[in-house]
Amino acid sequence: MNDCRKAGLAHFAVTIIGKDRPGIVADTSQVLYSLGCNVEDSSCTMLGGEFAMILIVSHEKPFSKKRLETEFAAKDMGNGLSAFIRSLKDDEVCYREPEGELCLVSVYGSDKPGIVYRITRELADRGVNITDLNTKLIGSPAEPVYVLMLEAALPQGMTVEGAKQLLENLKKELSVEISVRLITPVSL
Amino acid sequence: MAVKTIVIYPDPILKAACAPVDRIDPDVLQLLEDLVDTMLAGPGSVGVAAPQIGVPLRVCVVDVSKNRHGKENNHGRLLMVNPEIVGSSGSAVMREGCMSVPDYTGDVERATEVTLRFSEPDGTQREFCATGFEAIAIQHEMDHLDGLLFLDRITSLKTGLFRRKSYK
Numbered sequence: 596m597n598d599c600r601k602a603g604l605a606h607f608a609v610t611i612i613g614k615d616r617p618g619i620v621a622d623t624s625q626v627l628y629s630l631g632c633n634v635e636d637s638s639c640t641m642l643g644g645e646f647a648m649i650l651i652v653s654h655e656k657p658f659s660k661k662r663l664e665t666e667f668a669a670k671d672m673g674n675g676l677s678a679f680i681r682s683l684k685d686d687e688v689c690y691r692e693p694e695g696e697l698c699l700v701s702v703y704g705s706d707k708p709g710i711v712y713r714i715t716r717e718l719a720d721r722g723v724n725i726t727d728l729n730t731k732l733i734g735s736p737a738e739p740v741y742v743l744m745l746e747a748a749l750p751q752g753m754t755v756e757g758a759k760q761l762l763e764n765l766k767k768e769l770s771v772e773i774s775v776r777l778i779t780p781v782s783l
Numbered sequence: 784m785a786v787k788t789i790v791i792y793p794d795p796i797l798k799a800a801c802a803p804v805d806r807i808d809p810d811v812l813q814l815l816e817d818l819v820d821t822m823l824a825g826p827g828s829v830g831v832a833a834p835q836i837g838v839p840l841r842v843c844v845v846d847v848s849k850n851r852h853g854k855e856n857n858h859g860r861l862l863m864v865n866p867e868i869v870g871s872s873g874s875a876v877m878r879e880g881c882m883s884v885p886d887y888t889g890d891v892e893r894a895t896e897v898t899l900r901f902s903e904p905d906g907t908q909r910e911f912c913a914t915g916f917e918a919i920a921i922q923h924e925m926d927h928l929d930g931l932l933f934l935d936r937i938t939s940l941k942t943g944l945f946r947r948k949s950y951k
Contacts, residue, residue, distance in 0.1 A: 690886075697878075780878040780888035781852060781916070782827045783923040783933070 613676035693748030704771030832927030
């Protein structure tokens with residue numbers, strides 16, 4: 596969304612999480628709609644048996660975080676949903692398109708502590724910016740397998756080949772498969 | 784040289800099926816020229832369809848020869864009047880963006896080989912098989928002629944991989 600259109604709007608990050616059931620999104624968006632809030636960006640997904648929602652919402656100023664909190668509390672969101680709300684400063688609202696190549700990193704192997712940490716630390720230390728990340732424990736209870744998929748914007752000058760090299764040593768250290776592939780969108 | 788403004792969704796012309804060209808007259812030739820100029824002016828653009836510059840006719844241009852995905856495998860600059868896909872095979876997923884839908888991209892599955900038939904600007908019928916990125920670009924531009932955007936074709940959310948397991 597164009598930044599100039601955001602002038603005069605108050606922005607909030609809203610996080611909702613609770614035991615999954617049909618209607619969580621409807622209940623949440625009903626509260627927001629009735630207050631006159633717009634859902635600008637959102638990402639919602641099932642994690643384990645929970646349903647998690649993260650939304651960036653806006654409302655014409657003046658509008659307080661308190662108002663949102665009160666409304667969510669009043670609705671109780673009943674069934675064990677918890678809501679967390681944070682006010683966003685104007686400079687937090689702007690979206691900056693990543694400049695470098697976008698790549699998808701897939702990591703999988705026998706489950707062990709430290710997979711997420713080691714992979715993401717290596718990337719962070721080189722200025723690779725994760726834009727999306729999912730992990731999941733799959734396989735059988737006897738042989739659990741960990742799967743990590745992430746999308747990341749490489750810093751200017753780093754190639755997909757460079758990113759592969761960066762993670763090469765971790766294959767052995769963590770005994771996992773790691774692949775990196777280019778997913779930079781094509782402009783058509 | 785006439786670089787036209789790209790029509791942005793929700794302009795309804797982007798969702799309408801375009802009419803075939805009856806006769807390649809000077810207006811159609813001018814349209815092809817405008818499409819090429821507009822394509823060359825768009826940063827990294829590899830194709831433009833007539834409805835994207837506000838003309839509801841079955842005309843589009845594609846040129847992937849300067850693109851890293853297409854430079855090794857292409858048929859140069861394609862100026863297509865009444866293009867048809869008469870055969871297709873294979874499939875590949877690519878993350879697409881579109882000048883008419885700014886600030887959004889999505890993974891789209893398309894055929895990797897298409898047999899294409901169309902009229903050249905001089906009226907000659909041409910038929911050939913395009914593969915790889917060129918095939919994908921052609922399908923994207925031809926979708927515009929049927930009022931389809933890549934948004935109509937996104938096959939999965941990014942996290943689709945993890946959606947199969949059900950929780951008890």
